[in-house]
Amino acid sequence: MLPEEYDKRRSLPRHLRPVRAEPEFSFVIRPATVRDIAAVRAIHAHYVLNSSVTLEDRPKTLLEWRRTFDGLERLRLPFLVAESGTKTVLGYALAEPWKPRSAYRTIVEHSIFLAPASTGRGLGKALLVALVDAATDAGCKEMIAVIADEKAEASVALHERLGFRETGRMGKVGFKFDRWLGTITMTRRLKKRRR
Template structure:
């Protein structure tokens, strides 16, 4: 586990874009470009927000986790939304648990106070369970807020206090 580096972004993009093309766990419908990832990387770095990667002994990026601002208004500055994505070959091995634990630790160290998880209400049971295991509580649901693969999707909102 280490901080993400600019040279990791092609692998991170590949992991994320797999889910864009094949899953409803992200509501993005268009692949994210390397330029967009660079912009996000520098923006999160400027804000001092954790962005970490899990790396194999051979140096392959297995997955990543990050937090980003929940909203842009300044009053929300201590509240973030988390994202965790694993390479397809790295799922089901406990790596998401390791990434989330480290992300929470680093978010506390960064002075953040609240983490929000926005999880698809279909096909993301493992993510909901993982967040519950770390003390996230369901705070609400939104129905039919996303449209992907010719169907309507909702979200489950979960929150954890870092105090």
Template sequence: MLEEEYQPRRQLPRALRPAPTEKPPLEVPFEYELRDAVAGDLPYIREIYNHYVANTVVTFDEDAMTLKEWRHKFAWTQKANYPFIVAVSPSGTLLGFAYVSAWKQKAAYRRTVEDSIYLGPAATGKGLGKVLLGELIDRSKKAGIKEMLAVIADQGAEASIALHERFGFKEVGRLGRVGFKFEHWLGTVLLQKSLK
């Protein structure tokens, strides 16, 4: 054996040694419960939605929706027996919501709906959109809905398009320059999924 093998290992001076690696703090699990929306959720739904109205192009609404408008929309979905669900944290905070609405008002369209999914800013990027869309599809099937459409802005909503495509939605058309918001023109991407 070589003599060097018996010599103690040299160490760097303390100032030059790398700091011991600290274990990252444990992440708090992202927990939520899905349930049917109730009228008491509407103020929080309005708050989440109006954030998107004011800050994004994912909705073409330019004016904040009022509580009265949300009550009307909610009552209409209830009357049509369309699913309207929310995700809430263990403390009761509303994290996001999803619902379907009539694609068109004519009676022949009654089994074709458009989906809408909105998450509170703190709930994005955690997989909740995927959970809400999956639940919305399941509940829509049970409600007798046959076709589901997604009408998505062609700019600024790429994650929404990708999410829908993961669930089997297929692009069936595009409309260019049909919306004007924040001083520029926007188009829409139309995706469709059969729920047979």
């Protein structure tokens, strides 16, 4: 028997090979509620403690998250969660005032974080699109993304695909995990959609 004949016989024909179906990844994006705060805190804390995608070095407490939630609700700014069919929070997106001065009241900075098992499946894009729409509906005029510059290629590319443009870089502005990190600032003008 020739080696190539042996290799052919060693593997099963395609129609007899077992098929491993991936579980379906589905989600619904909805406004966050008070009940979501613990899950949001856990997702964010994972990145604070294990990565440099956020320059925060201490996870927010539940009380701090509650204040964030209440503040955004009072200002009528969007705070969204993505939820699985089993009611598990898979990620969140929010738009906070960029600066406290009233002159900046229509400028927001966004934050989007996904549960680690939910990355790479299009959820980040879906949350960002929903957040842009919600911020536009809330009367916001400009959205800012401040992205830590280490391993930021995928985030920068996603923002570019969704109409953000780079407007600035700052080097060595954050110190985390014994190294200096910079930021990339990207902005997008928000325009009311025609209905």
